[in-house]
Amino acid sequence: MGQSLTTPLSLTLQHWRDVQTIAHNQSVDVRRKKWTTFCSSEWPSFNVGWPQEGTFNLDIISQVKARVMDPGPHGHPDQVAYIVTWETLACNPPPWVKPFATPQVPPLSIGPSPSTPSLTCSGPATSTVLPPGDDLLIDLLTEAPPPYQEPASAREAAPAAAAPAPIVPAPSPVAGRLRVRREPTPDSTSQALPLRTGPNGQPQYWPFSASDLYNWKNNNPSFSQDPSRLISLIESILVTHQPTWDDCQQLLQALLTTEEKQRVFLEARKNVPGENGRPTQLPNEIDAAFPLGRPDWDFSTAEGRNHLRLYRQLLIAGLQGAARHPTNLAQVKQVIQGPEESPSAFLERLKEAYRMYTPYNPEDPGCNLPMSFIWQSAPDIRKKLERLENLKESSLQDLVKEAEHVGNLISCSSAFSETSLNIWKFTVHVLLKPGL
CATH class of the missing domain: 1.10.375.10 (Human Immunodeficiency Virus Type 1 Capsid Protein)
Structure with missing residues (x-):
C-alpha cells in the first residue's frame, strides 16, 4: 500500500542527496524548492503531458526539455539544470529509480526514438530563423576553422555506425547542435550529452x-x-x-x-x-x-x-x-521624479538605475532604495514623506502608497485652484460688462 503512494517526485525528494550528486556531476546545482515547483506547477503548464507528480517517461521529458531550451523569448533558461538532471535520472536510472522507469518499447531497440531528437541528430538542427546551410556566418563570427579535427578513420567510422538510425530534426537549435553519434543497444538508453563514446571507443565531435x-x-x-x-x-x-x-x-x-x-x-x-x-x-x-x-x-x-x-x-x-557594475551613485542620484510622472513609474526608473550603475540588488531589503525614493521624489511628495512619523518602520510599498496619495491630493488641489480662478475671471467679466 505504501508503494502506491510513491510518485517520481516524492521518490526524488526521498533520495535528494543522490539527485544533488547527479546534478553536481554535470556541473549544475539544483534546489529542492525549485525542483518541486517546476515539477508540480511549471512543467504541467506546458501541456505536453507532464503530470504534477512527475514522470520518468523519456518522451514527455524530451518535450519539456525542448520547451525549456527554446532559444527565443519563450524559453526557460533557469530550468535547464533541473530538466537535464531529471533526464539523466531517466536515461541512467540509479537502483531506486529503475522500478519506476518507463520500460523501452521494441522500436527503441532498432533506433533512437523520434521523441528524443537531441539524441538522434547527426548534425545541426534546422533552424526556424536561419537555415543551417548558411556556413558564411562562421567566417563572420570566427577567424579559425572548427577545432579538434578527427582523424580520417574516425570520421569514416562515425557515419557507418550511425547509418541505421533515422535523422530526426531537433525541436530547437540548442537541442539540435550535437557532436555525437552512437548506435543504441537494447540494454542502454541514450543521454543528451554532446561528447559521447562512439563505436570506435573515441568521443565524436561536431562544432557549433x-x-x-x-x-x-x-x-x-x-x-x-x-x-x-x-x-x-x-x-x-x-x-x-x-x-x-x-x-x-x-x-x-x-x-x-x-x-x-x-x-x-x-x-x-x-x-x-x-x-x-x-x-x-x-x-x-x-x-x-x-x-x-x-x-x-x-x-x-x-x-x-x-x-x-x-x-x-x-x-x-x-x-x-x-x-x-562598478558603483556610480552619482548616476543614481540624477534620476529625479518628473512633474507628470507617477510614483510607481519613478520607482521603476530608480530600480533600473540601481541595476545599471551599482552592484546592489534593488529588491534586497538592505539596499538604500527607500531613502533614494524619498530624496529624489518631487518636492511636494518629498516634504510629505520626510514628515512621516514612522518613517524608519515604513516599507517601500508604504512609501509608494503614501506618495500616490499625496500626488492625487496635489492633482485635485491644482484642478480646484484652476476651476476657482476660471470662476473668478468669469465673475469679474460679468460685473465689468457695460450696461449692468
Whole structure:
C-alpha cells in the first residue's frame, strides 16, 4: 500500500542527496524548492503531458526539455539544470529509480526514438530563423576553422555506425547542435550529452553550427542590456553541450564584445582555486586552469574532460563577476521624479538605475532604495514623506502608497485652484460688462 503512494517526485525528494550528486556531476546545482515547483506547477503548464507528480517517461521529458531550451523569448533558461538532471535520472536510472522507469518499447531497440531528437541528430538542427546551410556566418563570427579535427578513420567510422538510425530534426537549435553519434543497444538508453563514446571507443565531435550562433545572438539581449538573461543562456549551453575550449571562444566571440570578453576573462582568472580550495594568486596555476591561449586538452581523455569542466565553471564565474557594475551613485542620484510622472513609474526608473550603475540588488531589503525614493521624489511628495512619523518602520510599498496619495491630493488641489480662478475671471467679466 505504501508503494502506491510513491510518485517520481516524492521518490526524488526521498533520495535528494543522490539527485544533488547527479546534478553536481554535470556541473549544475539544483534546489529542492525549485525542483518541486517546476515539477508540480511549471512543467504541467506546458501541456505536453507532464503530470504534477512527475514522470520518468523519456518522451514527455524530451518535450519539456525542448520547451525549456527554446532559444527565443519563450524559453526557460533557469530550468535547464533541473530538466537535464531529471533526464539523466531517466536515461541512467540509479537502483531506486529503475522500478519506476518507463520500460523501452521494441522500436527503441532498432533506433533512437523520434521523441528524443537531441539524441538522434547527426548534425545541426534546422533552424526556424536561419537555415543551417548558411556556413558564411562562421567566417563572420570566427577567424579559425572548427577545432579538434578527427582523424580520417574516425570520421569514416562515425557515419557507418550511425547509418541505421533515422535523422530526426531537433525541436530547437540548442537541442539540435550535437557532436555525437552512437548506435543504441537494447540494454542502454541514450543521454543528451554532446561528447559521447562512439563505436570506435573515441568521443565524436561536431562544432557549433552557424544557425545556432546566429539564433542565440539575435534572439537574446546583449550582455550590457540584460547580463543575467545572457548568463542563463550561456550557462545552459555549457551544461547541455559541454563545449571544448575552442567552442567556448567561438561562443563568446559571437555573444560578447571584445571589452566584455576581457572583463569576463579577468574575473574568471580571479576565481581559479588553489590547493586549499581558495582563489590562487600563482600565475602558473591560473594559466593551467584558465589559459588565454589554446590548451592541449584532449576531450577523449578523463584528464582533458576534467580540465574542460573546470574551465566552464570558471567561465560562468567570470560572466557573473563581469556582470557586476562598478558603483556610480552619482548616476543614481540624477534620476529625479518628473512633474507628470507617477510614483510607481519613478520607482521603476530608480530600480533600473540601481541595476545599471551599482552592484546592489534593488529588491534586497538592505539596499538604500527607500531613502533614494524619498530624496529624489518631487518636492511636494518629498516634504510629505520626510514628515512621516514612522518613517524608519515604513516599507517601500508604504512609501509608494503614501506618495500616490499625496500626488492625487496635489492633482485635485491644482484642478480646484484652476476651476476657482476660471470662476473668478468669469465673475469679474460679468460685473465689468457695460450696461449692468
